[in-house]
Amino acid sequence: MEGLAQDILNGLLLGGLYAVVAIGLSTIFGIVKLVNLAHGDLMILSSYLSLFMVSALGVSPLLTLVAVMPVMFAVGYILQRFLLNRVLGKEMEPPLLVAFGVSIIIQNFMLMAFTPDARSLMSSLSLMTFSMGPNLSVPVLYLIDFVIALAVIIGQHYFLQSTYMGRGIRAASDDKYAAQLMGVNTKNTYAIAMGIAIMTAGVAGVLVGMTFTFYPHSGPQYLIIAFGVVVIGGLGSMKGTFAGGLILALAQILGARVFGPGYQLLCGYVVLLIVLAVRPQGIFGRG
């Protein structure tokens, strides 16, 4: 039983991080009906972007968010506006395969630009903890991840629910033609939605980079985590995404506790495959 409470606490905090990794994928899946297979790679790209700024300017990784977020918004906007919008149509294959191509291009670009070595965004926060009892302590970094993740998810929810642009995006998602008749420029709307999604991926990238080591090939691993969260939590639900993140993270950490650390990823995958087979619309999904 020793350390079980600690594992559960770590799992819950990690779940917040997984939720912010997934929120952008979930948004685009819901609005544009596209699984952006480049989501994980764009996330890792922002980890490298942050690393570049940290080493050039000597600032804290958290401060680089000020620059990473607008840059990633622009990347997402351009990607959707000039590439993905052109292949959106009745069939799902072309946009999926274009996103897959983009994913491979980004990965190999990072491999050439940043070498295959492991990197991380180290800061003084990495080792800090505060104690909550004899056998329980909170890693400060995990807590920061959790709080920022929560803020991003609530912020995005508020944006989509309450702003004019957010309503336009949801209208375009519900009925493209009706929205067009009402004067919504759906192409621009999709591009802005992708911009926001990739901006959240940028935040996730910086947080992941601060918490774990990353490589040019780390993207797909986080894509699968994001997809897993979306599958478990169901589409288009903020609470579902959060719950999905917690369940997946707990499954991994408790799996590693029972079967050994080598099986951490495997436990997550197995939970995911079972959920997919039994309830493809997700545990919290509608329908």
Place this chain on the structure above:
Amino acid sequence: MTTLFTKIKWSILAAVTVGLGTVPVWGSDYAMLFFMLFCIYLALAQMWNLLAGYSGLISLGQQSFVGMGGYTVAVLSSYYGINIWLAAGLGGLTSVLLALFMSLFIFRMKGVYFTIGTWIFAEALLVWFSNWAYVKYGSGLFIKPPNDITMEAIYYAAFLLGVGSVALVYLLLRSRLGLGLMAMRDDDQVSETLGVEVFRSKLYCFLISAFVTGMTAGVFFVFQIFIQPYKAFSIDWTVKLVFMVIIGGIGTIEGPVVGALIYVLLSQFLAEYFSVSMLVLGGIAITVILVAPKGIMGTLQEKLGFEILSPRRF
């Protein structure tokens, strides 16, 4: 006129096949290596095309069967001293068993869920094999063939699989199953109403694709001598196949042939720069989807109005 055209077409095809089959006789060692890789990738790409181009199953998990076929050969030949060619054939069989097990999960999923499901399965296998003592964890296995093998023998095996895969898909599409598949591709629900067994047809294609992929991978790893989970179960396999088929022409029999040729040529030119060749291939593939979504062969067929290997019987 058509009969003359047909005669010329089949004689050219026969000549190309004979030429390809006799490379060890007339070609250099390098030519043999080149065309062996071409045949291997042709067989693998043709199988991805059978799924994505004809059955509507976009799989990102072909590496499951590549790894399974490879490890079957490694374990059977090194641990049990079984003849290497028999082991490669059994690699196809274990891949079919794996595909059957996988289908319990992923055939409940539709569309993009199927796509990601196949990928997750492959990733799970990667983690499983790299934690499995029996196959020496992530450090991998050497394939020690109990019988003598020559490069020529590997070439002929690859040739049989490459040409066999083309013939198999051609015959399959002209069979009852193939007619059903094409009806399904055009309209899922109408064809089901007319009596096409959609689920069973898709499953058959998935199993056939696993069988040929596993066997081909077995032959490839006989050539490689060494197998490691991070290489064998890598998504890179499927990445290459996707690019080849898109560039050559998805949903055409000739497409994978052209795609595999382009891939092997490019990878030989850029042998020391794997990243560059993947960047170039990715760029070409995206351009093809934007400009000519049917790929090189699909667009040519549309413009010129003839097919070398037509799946249509009439």
